[in-house]
Amino acid sequence: MNNIKMRVSGVEKSFPGVKALSGIDFAVRKGTVHALCGENGAGKSTLMKIIMGLYQQDKGQIFLDEKPVEVKNPIQARELGISMIAQELNYVPELSVEENLFLGRLPVNKAGKVDWKRVRREAQRFLEEEGLPYTPDQKLKTLTVSDIQMLEIIKAVTNNAQVIIMDEPTSSITHKEVEQLFAKIEMLKAQGVSIIYISHKMEEVFRIADEITVLRDGAVVSTDKAENLDLDTVIARMVGRKLDNVYPKEKVEVGEKALEVEHFTREDLFEDISFYARRGEIVGFAGLVGAGRTETMRAIFGLDPHDSGVIKIDGKETQIKSPGDSIKNKLVMLSESRRDDGIIPVRSVMENASLGNLKKFIYGGFAHRAKERSEVKASFDKMSVKTPTLDTAISALSGGNQQKVLLSRWMLCNPDIMILDEPTRGIDVGAKFEIYRLITDIVKENKAVIMVSSELPELIGMCDRIYVMCQGRISGCISRDAFSQETIMKHAAGLVNREP
């Protein structure tokens, strides 16, 4: 239990002008889970890239079983028994399960022909051993993210991995799948495999980790047994200061109903959705992945069609057929996926910010650049967006800053109603709190906020009311005095009868 499987000692890494890692000492014991915590940019990924051989350290040494090793590239890492399950799984959708399992090491006969029979046989055996319900010839695109992730883990194990790095493994899988993943991790531990677990989700870290190392600004702040730590301590170490009042909820006077949605339906996705949001109110939407929350919001915003139902804005029935219609009616939506339908990566932060309300800056036959600059600048100051210049490409910013640019985009539309779909997904702890602060400021301006989130503590901390969705329907509406994780989860799992 106490013998060290892998150790990095005094590792340093600099990029031109920046010291990314300084004197990192870090050790993983055999058959344990070692969680690595830190804000984005703390050096977690640089360190993992060095371990995987994607970068070479300037100084320091990696030891496996206390023997010094050099990892020059990922192939060598694999040969040494180190594998990584990336956050964004890279896979070829058209490939079959068996091809994926044997990718890069397909068995061949003497003539160089692939021995497909053996591939099929062995793939079949792996799948049976793991109790996975798919066939070797099934294409990867028919599998869920969680299935593919599990395949990656199996692949690592069949490669005889002794150390498996998991980078945000739960960022896109459901609660149930998280349980399956954790069960698998326990099995791996029992087999003596060591796991380096990287996650922003502190609840998970505390559930699964044996030891926790906190990184900040490219240095190790602390390494402790998980049982000797608590959430607040770890977060305080990550951000380097104590965060009081995690959720800056303030009492705001609640006004008229700004948005009412009645009997909103789209076949197979959501049904009979009715709810309202008042000015000055933060209304939460909880539910499991696949409950139809994002689909509902996209349809309300006009990004996707709906079959029937009515949207009322300020009490008036309003036709919304496109996001353009919504924006005209002062309804805006921060999308769930910043990368897919949020940012325009190659364009400047300024253009990204002004995109939602071009009419404000391009009118009367000309683009009014100076006005655009000053208004975007003012908005960035308010949101405390950190960017080198207004002309910097948005892709150069951290996730938290990108999210704040997108919030600026919508605030520049001067909306009355804001739908925020997973506003804090994939951004680090410090930036999360800034986003909460901004949301509080937004409702203080007499706007209505609808917040969709999969993180219950955040909903409970910020919202006035929470609607819970289950299988495309609203299964409950809970008011702030009755908030609890249990109640919400029961509704989300469909364990409570719908109130009449």
Add this chain to the structure above:
Amino acid sequence: MKLKTSQYLQKFSIFIVLVVLFIICSLISPYFLQYSNLINVARQLCVGILIAYGEMLLIISGFLDLSVGSVLALAGVFSVSVFKSTGSMELALIAALLTGIVCNIINAVFVGHFNVPAFIATLGMQQAARGLALYFTGGQNILQLGKFVKIGQGMIGPIPIPVIIVIGVTVVVWYLVNNTRYGRSLYAIGGNRPAAEASGINAKRSIYISYILNGIMVGLAGMIFMARNNAGLPNGAVGYEMTGLTAAIVGGTSFTGGIGTVSGTIAGAFIIGFLENVMNLLGVNSYIQQIIKGAIIVLAVAFDVVSKSRKSRKVIIVKEAAASK
């Protein structure tokens, strides 16, 4: 933040290349700097620049048009035959523009509405338009264009008419790209279409506008092309889409979308034009010229990709530096 010298160099690299090329050309050929030669280059470039603008608008928003050469020929022969039967330059112009616009609306319907990849949709149009041009003329060239040639060969004062047309079009395209919501939407759609649409941008409308503008360019180019040749050539302008694409790409328009400028495209067209001209002046074998042109396209894109990946490496470092502060 002020730009450093190296950043200036990168930002204006295409213009530096143009100037250096100009100097080299004037040194190695005594004829290059002569007024008549430069006017000739300008005249020759007109068709290419018009096409390059169309391609540029499309590439910025993530599309392209492979049907340019064929539609140009079709618009040209229609325009020529309208002129021959009516004697009206106005009607000839309308015929050319309408042909370009209609063909490109068809392109836009498939690309914008049915989400057929632009490569395929416009490849189909390339075949069809060429076929129609040949069918319409019976495969015969239309000769003796009379006053029609003025639009390609005439002068107003010391300046060729096609050059004046191109200058006018340049102003319009520059204005559209830089001072309209349509222009801004092009970059957004090319950079990330779902994000642009989620920001309230009507991508389909922009796609239609881009193809229609492309159609107008191609129509004009068709008239100038036929006038310069003093013939309606249904078999003419084969492969001209590549001329346009090359100019746009050499001028820094990014094939992955979201990036491109009018000035860069002009510079790209002139670089190609000067190269062609000086190779002709030096008597370089035309087959060899083709090899060189092919190499230039690939090198230009390789340069673009390499400089971008350097930039993105810098970006990571900036990110880590910003976060560690």
